[in-house]
Amino acid sequence: MRPFNADNIALDKWESILKVRKKPIVVHAVQLNFPEGFKVTTKEGEAFGKPGDYLMFDVKSEKFLCDKEKFEKSYDIIEHA
DSSP states (O other): OOOOOGGGOOGGGOTTOOOOOOOOOOOEEEEOOOTTOEEEEETTEEEEEOTTOEEEEOTTOOEEEEOHHHHHHHOOOOOOO
16 A cells, blocks of 8 residues: 655645644754854764854754754744853
């Protein structure tokens, strides 16, 4: 049996689309400004960040990257360490 192909689902054409909000989970971040950028090993493998990008730590302390523009649109700083 082949799985359903969800490529053609569109917001305006699907009757049971839910409007949801992601739960507010606190994560930690540090902005890295090394002129040459930086690299870090994540659970997906080696990742490369640009100057100004953020190294993030999720609730399990696993590392991931977030680019500066996405960070500024997606996160509010709630406390400086």
